């Protein structure tokens with residue numbers, strides 16, 4: 028690994044400077060170093076270069092597979108890997124942790140090693156935390172003064188090794204990954220966050236630079252009496268229009284403008300790169316008032332380009348929070364406190380959607396989504412330098428690489444994962460944030476020039492980058508939606524086999540976690556990290572204490588709700604114990620309904636009250652029958668020596684006999700299918716389903732559901748009346764019935780709050796508040812549609828079956844536990860541990876939620 032070289036260099040630097048002031052008594056504490064600071068500085072340098080080096084390794088997937096096809100690379104990795112494991116094991120031993128990471132006989136799975144590392148990290152950080160707290164107690168008087176209402180960000184470390192910035196030692200220090208005692212910014216938001224399990228509706232209600240106006244509700248109300256057509260046709264047209272209306276609701280508000288955006292010739296011809304101003308000579312403005320924001324918007328509207336970047340926080344929030352926006356023009360840098368101005372940010376749409384102004388981002392994929400989600404901001408005319416870099420086939424496409432390549436600036440991305448909620452922002456973080464946009468316009472010039480040069484002056488390549496950027500700006504934010512099968516997607520990534528009890532436990536814990544995380548506005552990783560969920564599911568502890576023992580450190584919400592969790596585990600333990608096969612079927616049946624029939628969770632699910640024709644005893648027998656059938660299939664499978672297929676080589680590597688066997692098995696129909704819950708929802712179900720189609724499906728269902736309900740009410744109330752009418756007007760067929768019916772429904776609909784119909788208009792302020800109110804006051808006995816409480820209705824909506832009480836997991840029945848807010852004091856609990864949890868768990872879970880582009 029190339030890090031050894033840079034290590035030596037920085038090593039020498041430290042040692043050299045030490046030799047001047049080499050005092051023997053100090054040497055005793057950290058041999059070879061002047062003092063602890065020097066040692067720490069060195070340590071951080073080493074960790075940093077190791078992190079950099081590891082980021083430089085080929086990425087998992089094609090890139091890695093390609094490299095691995097070289098025996099030399101493989102050998103090198105093996106030997107380096109052994110060395111690293113050796114080293115880790117020594118550190119673990121030193122701290123008295125289980126340290127068999129390097130023992131290949133005892134451990135095979137990466138997950139197990141990962142668990143060991145997590146455990147050891149916890150032990151080490153716990154100890155560090157205790158010591159820091161101790162030290163902190165001694166210095167209690169020296170805490171910095173913070174604005175009222177703010178808990179001081181506890182320790183902030185920073186002056187170490189920020190090269191060249193010359194920011195001579197401020198003794199402030201801050202925690203990079205997770206600062207504790209930060210007041211939740213959400214509490215100050217004017218508009219409450221909508222974590223409900225419903226599709227995201229664009230937040231935009233004013234559309235600057237519109238070519239096509241925002242859809243208005245009125246425009247789409249269809250008046251059947253205007254239509255001189257038969258009733259059935261009118262009905263069809265009505266449905267069609269309603270569908271269009273719903274589609275407009277969820278559409279990208281600037282779809283039309285972006286579809287019609289063309290790049291002017293001036294942006295396709297070679298620019299003369301305009302040098303950036305030195306940071307020291309550039310004015311920096313911190314924007315945290317509406318006044319300043321308006322002024323900034325006016326300034327931006329006069330420009331032909333500006334650069335934008337965002338900083339984000341995702342650990343202590345369910346959907347994530349955009350904490351900061353950086354904007355750089357050719358002359359000035361701006362940092363906007365988007366926590367403070369969250370509800371006002373939309374005014375920037377005037378500049379952001381102006382097609383004559385280029386907005387330069389680096390790696391805008393997430394930014395585009397965050398802008399929509401938090402502010403209702405959209406970008407028309409985007410240039411993404413990450414796409415530019417890719418088209419140029421530069422060695423790396425990250426921003427720090429571009430900075431080095433074009434600006435000779437050595438940035439480090441150390442603060443990328445800092446807790447950006449910290450206020451007031453430490454100067455180091457301001458400086459970091461600023462460098463993310465300060466050079467970007469110059470890089471934009473250089474990239475465009477090179478794209479033309481590398482294509483012999485032809486604009487094709489540059490045009491393709493503009494197109495890719497446009498595609499990115501067309502991305503729609505999708506709220507994470509919980510479905511009955513969400514847990515399977517997570518399990519699929521784990522190489523574990525679960526029995527029915529363990530699987531049930533995992534499913535229940537997963538639902539509990541999602542529900543609670545939405546309610547408390549915490550990330551799922553904070554609520555209960557996956558590796559802990561797996562551990563609880565595997566061990567199925569008999570006592571609540573056992574659940575606590577599975578978690579180290581114990582997440583605050585787990586501690587608070589350990590009894591509820593215990594009930595879920597008990598419920599899982601009551602399942603008939605059966606082995607569940609995985610993988611091969613999952614791979615086979617991806618995209619077909621059989622996934623659920625044969626998939627690992629069906630047996631557990633079928634035990635629910637959804638088998639109405641059986642007594643409890645009969646239900647058990649039924650389950651056993653299903654399992655007998657499955658065991659037979661399994662046996663059949665084994666007879667043909669079908670191994671678990673490798674995802675990549677599955678198709679090619681099977682022999683003819685095996686393929687035949689597979690086809691036979693695939694043709695097996697589960698004879699109990701008719702008794703099992705509907706499986707339509709699993710058709711099209713894979714990681715890359717088209718989210719918008721899902722949304723339409725969902726909203727269509729809501730519509731149907733509400734229409735159905737209205738129809739029933741109508742029928743009940745006016746049965747006699749209508750019968751009379753129908754008979755009297757028999758001659759005019761059902762046309763009159765339709766129109767009365769329609770008019771009645773429209774009238775009803777106008778009275779129905781948005782939250783009930785699931786139909787939301789793009790006027791968020793008022794309507795959302797109304798929806799919130801319904802949510803807050805909701806009681807389990809309410810019969811109207813409540814999107815948030817999917818334990819009762821949503822799941823069924825997703826599954827396409829009618830609303831039914833879910834007897835297995837109903838958080839509403841769990842006393843006040845869910846309603847109660849966690850007292851701040853309790854949340855602070857276990858601080859030292861939380862840090863490691865935030866890092867390890869947060870990281871691993873982010874991995875499955877997003878694919879981070881290289882930045």
Ligand code: AMP
Nearest residue numbers: 336337338339340443444463873879882
């Ligand atoms: P950047 O575009 O590099 O300024 O990153 C913007 C935000 O994305 C940061 O504030 C982080 O919250 C998040 N982020 C960037 N890279 C990663 C990563 N590798 N893992 C998790 N979060 C990331």
Ligand code: MN
Nearest residue numbers: 336337389394
């Ligand atoms: Mn960014």
Ligand code: ZN
Nearest residue numbers: 336337338463
């Ligand atoms: Zn950034």
